Amino acid sequence: xxxxxxxxxxxxxxxxxxxxxxxxxxxxxxxxxxxxxxxxxxxxxxxxxxxxxxxxxxxxxxxxxxxxxxxxxxxxxxxxxxxxxxxxxxxxxxxxxxxxxxxxxxxxxxxxx
Amino acid sequence: xxxxxxxxxxxxxxxxxxxxxxxxxxxxxxxxxxxxxxxxxxxxxxxxxxxxxxxxxxxxxxxxxxxxxxxxxxxxxxxxxxxxxxxxxxxxxxxxxxxxxxxxxxxxxxx
Numbered sequence: 001x002x003x004x005x006x007x008x009x010x011x012x013x014x015x016x017x018x019x020x021x022x023x024x025x026x027x028x029x030x031x032x033x034x035x036x037x038x039x040x041x042x043x044x045x046x047x048x049x050x051x052x053x054x055x056x057x058x059x060x061x062x063x064x065x066x067x068x069x070x071x072x073x074x075x076x077x078x079x080x081x082x083x084x085x086x087x088x089x090x091x092x093x094x095x096x097x098x099x100x101x102x103x104x105x106x107x108x109x110x111x112x113x
Numbered sequence: 114x115x116x117x118x119x120x121x122x123x124x125x126x127x128x129x130x131x132x133x134x135x136x137x138x139x140x141x142x143x144x145x146x147x148x149x150x151x152x153x154x155x156x157x158x159x160x161x162x163x164x165x166x167x168x169x170x171x172x173x174x175x176x177x178x179x180x181x182x183x184x185x186x187x188x189x190x191x192x193x194x195x196x197x198x199x200x201x202x203x204x205x206x207x208x209x210x211x212x213x214x215x216x217x218x219x220x221x222x223x224x
Contacts, residue, residue: 006155033211035212042117042201042203042214042216042217043156043201043203044214045211045213048211056210056211058211092156101161102158102203102212103158104148104155104156104157105155106154106155107153107154107155109153
């Protein structure tokens, strides 16, 4: 079991650019949540996807969008990058039916210059 | 004010000593998660507590959830350098909902 995987590991972008981060959930999981973790802070919820639809959303602007594919993998897109978007982006997967345990991936470190 | 407060913010202990990290919620919890994070890396699941008064242990780490389900503690016995990292508590307030995290406790274990 590969667990939750994320790509890329690190990414450097400049202000105004767009970025796409990817996540593959743990085998058997159908729900993917994305979190942003700024330096020295706990992760903050961005949004959650289930059955290819956004199920819940945190307090993040529309520049943050996502997608879930039929194989349950997910993408996080951020447009018009700001310096403040620099953070570790974490993906977590869970199963809507089998319990509330959430497993996290290793994260993608995004640096915006 | 923060929904979920962790204390202390940071902790330096000598190897072999015991320590406790606390997590207090302003609302009743449906579930409480404990994770460990190495600097800049993903979260490693430690334990999840759901029932009031519940206690779980894994190796030298024990976590408890109080009867009112508003406070949890994480206790490490005979700390080792491998215990060093950031400990995060995450609250689930209504079941399969996004977790609300505390700011974390940074633990250093010195020889």
